Amino acid sequence: MVPPVEGGDAALLPEFPRGPLDAYRARASFSWKELALFTEGEDMLRFKKTIFSALEKDPLFARSPGADLSLEKYRELNFLRCKRIFEYDFLSVEDMFKSPLKVPALIQCLGMYDSSLAVKYLLHSLVFGSAVYSSGSERHLTYIPKIFSMEIFGCFALTELSHGSNTKAIRTTAQYDPATKEFIIHSPDFEAAKFWVGNMGKTATHAVVFAKLHVPGDQCHGLHPFIVQIRDPKTLLPMPGVMVGDMGKKLGQNGLDNGFAMFHKVRVPRQSLLNRMGDVTPEGTYVSPFKDVRQRFGVSLGGLSSGRVSILSLAVVNLKLAMAIALRFSATRRQFGPTEEEEIAVLEYPMQQCRLLPYLAAAYALDHFSKSLFLDLVEFQRGLASGDRSARQAELGREIHALASASKPLASWTAQQGIQECREACGGHGYLAMNRLGVLRDDNDPNCTYEGDNNVLLQQTSNYLLGLLAPRVQDGACFRSPLKSVDFLDAYPSILDQKFEVSSVADCLDSAVALAAYKWLVCYLLRETYQKLNQEKRSGSSDFEARNNCQVSHGRPLALAFLELTVVQRFHEHVHQPCVPPSLRAVLGRLSALYALWSLSRHAALLYRGEASDCGLTDRSS
Template sequence: MFDVNDIRKKMDLEHGTLPTHVKLHLTDPPVSVKGYICFNMFFETVYTYGTARHQKYCKLSYEGKITGALCITEVSHGSDTKYIQTTARYNEGAKEFILNTPNFLAAKCWIGNLGKVATHIVLFAQLITSDNICHGPHMFVVNIRNPKTLLSYPGITIADLGSKVGLETLDNGLIMFNNYRIPKENLLNKLADVSDDGMYISRISNPIEQFGISLGILSSGRINVLEITTSFMRYGITVAMRYAAKKQSVANDRNATSILKYASNNQIRLIPYLALVYVNEIMYNYMRSVQDRIFQALYEGNTMMALRAELHALSSAAKSISTGLVRDGIRECMEVCGDHGYLIFSALGDIYNGNDASCTYEGDNSILLQQTAIWLLKLRHNALQKENNVTLSSTNFLFNSEEILNTKFKITCLADFIKPQNLLAYFQWLTCYLLKTTYEKQLSLTKNGNASFARNDSQVYYSRNLASAYLLTFFIQRSNLIISEAPDESLKRVLLQLLSLYGVWNLQKYIHYFYQGTYTSGPMFGQFTEDSILFLCNNLKDDAVSLVNVIAPPDFLLNSAIGHVDGKVFKRLDSSLTHTSNVFSKLNWSTQMPDWKNCISKL
């Protein structure tokens, strides 16, 4: 008998090891996206939401005999998943589900791996029983292509979406169904099933709760995006830091120095993003271990609803905030390298384009932050009633929100200001303040007759910042706990400096709230924040290249003429320029120049 747990161990999904897709992240982020969807996401979804009858798909996926994709998004339905239009109607006589795409707007779209290679998909479709009752979106395993020929089956139309700005490695596709039949057993039935005679059976009494559990796989995807985008930042900061550390003059010039060491401006443009990579890596490993625990619990029949909701809030905010920060960070890396950063063989253009798509897939960033804020607002009542139903300690401080909001800033020296425990206190106050003001803003809008748009109208300056502050609070809290367990004191010292820099660098965006909420007055708080960034960057500048080398990909994968580990920037730049095809070619006047007379005659 095939043991899915044994396969799970072999796929390195147990705690304390690196999953297969994470190893790919460390070497090639774009390929890792494809590999994650193909095998890990497909495997995890079938494993978690299926039962014994679906183990065969896990086995085939593990052996590489089938490739997978996850089909949720439709042309006209992205974030509003519960309104998808693809249907799976149960045929009692044939004991089959009949899949249909009612119109083009219902076509499953932007599905990774679907364009060319996916043989099987996990399909989200509206389950309709033979009594014509719709039971909402459910998941089905669907064989869409012959695994040997990769030809699609009759009743299925598949189109590749073609070239994109970035992530060309991933073949995004569109699929439509026309009375395509699948066996009844293909319904992933961990949460609900349909009997042979068409009776719908749900193991979760609350339909909303059941739907929420079924979307749990999206938290896994968003946690994965945190690692993907961090890997792109790892590539970008490696190129820029090595370039910036190179002496910008001839080799024998004793006065030559690097733009990293002589200019604090360049230090604060790069070193905070190095801190971002380290903190994100720590938090990714932690959040991934929590997600694996949830998957294992669900497989064993425990829904862990409180933990699931908390991780959904955290992963939604983490995906949104990290993709935005990394997008800006890679852009900064390009600009630090000057004109050279825009050359193809600097690799920074490919890195930027590869990461940019992360800002849109796995959920719209604005909506994800709103979801986190909505969850926090629901917790506010529990916090006031001293009722705690969360398990990662991410919101425990909210139960003391009134005391926290009554505290005032009293730090008098820079050394104390940058301590992680004090930075945590600032962010806890900020989260409590924004939670209170967001709640009051929505209450005011509702009372004034704007209930329908209360959430939307409080999004930009309230909910978005609330979700961001909450996520940053948790990252600082958890990272500090994990770093404190480091066995080596010198390692711990450097990591704590990186964490402090990550904290004050992000704190700078929210300084006005501390004055607005009367946490502080006078110039000291704002001045300490700016001085802290300069102080920490200066402290870390001598270790910056070594810290980059620890996380850098091998040179043959980085493939950057200006980011090589040997530091021979200009020698390799010379070689790349002079050995590129056609760089010395002459303009062919007869074939390459336009026919000006003909052009003018057409005006």
């Protein structure tokens, strides 16, 4: 069980030990404790304190400086640590629904300790567990206590060797046999092997396997998830018909065992189908509560978002760690000065501030966004669990899918660029292994790839936006979405007619200014992408070719700008609430403005091109 937090409020946020950072802390215009309470909340701070206190006292989590563990030893230790986390019972099944923010909080705490541990834990409890809970029905609830007791250990098997992001081309099949009332899970060849599956290499006993569902009469009803036992929980030997193996050493996250599996006519009970979206009767008839295929697809998309939303939290924690290391080093490292006898901290140099402080603002903005998007995901999963089959629920799934598909690229790329900047900003000392920057960079790197390659995922978001614009152009439909992320597009024509003029830097220090510019930019990019798409089609390109030809210069920046706008919007609203303590309003307002302006500045060429084209200074057909 979780050990109690010792002491009173002083133990929650103790004073920092005396040291070289005292001078900077004394100059602060706000209370760091007040900021921590506002951004985290007292309950969450206590929860994190409980976790860290337990890890600090547990010998299993003690580090051996300079000890390079073998791959097998590292994975064994990581599994034991994961098991211990469940034994501490930091997060119960009830907590996941009563206090959902404890989930990303726990993931971030574990990520601060070791990214491999955080990923191993979340793949089992959140990705595998969430798939069973949200995609299954009452008959699958018996798996939930087994997941949290680690009686079984799970993984999420979607990607195949030859098909990753293109889920429609996945070739693993699930053929229903009415004579035995079983599904036959089969991999037609090695290219259809499930690949890169986290936890599958050594430790998973069960997998949520996505396969194309076939019923008698050779009718295929598309991709559906099945619970398949792949190993004996006692011996960890493969089950009959299952060939399972380990991917080997990777560039990072080597405490996580990524693996592959092939299925040779593996029979599983009919009840193994996670049947929230569709089911098969004992006689072999396919039934679904969703008559509208598009509605069913929207709900299934939202169900696949938990992994991407979790990666958002992991990327944020990597950026937080790197920023803490680089900023503290920059405040203590002295170099050059006004006289030969007087050197100043490198943090005083505008160049160092320009390199680091925007990433600090990004850490705050993305952290808030990750929490809010996780709550949106929980709302969606609650709807699934309650049997909500409304059009709103399906649209919520599509919107979360679009936001998650772009937020993973934005967060993982921002973290990767920020960690590298931190490494360089620390000079030669930044290259030492002991400072963790190299490990953070390597462990963050897969965030850019798994759960969908970043550039491919951005197409999901741009396609979502283009899909909203088409009905508007054709019949004047309104822009409305459950989370209101696209509602501003209702003013699409008038936003494009706006011009922005600021007379001083001070005018820009309100994130509302950058927010208005972002709305114009998204509207402009949406219009240009839509026009380019139609131009390609008129020239004879197929739909596939047209979308492909639009992606580099149009769809990709559209998706990124839309997600950045959403992050800026949510953080702006968060830091301008009436409940913000007066002493924090200035610093939070500056953080919001800094992130918004820094992000917007990377679109300067597009802003200029858009203004020029609207003034008739460029060839609009180009």
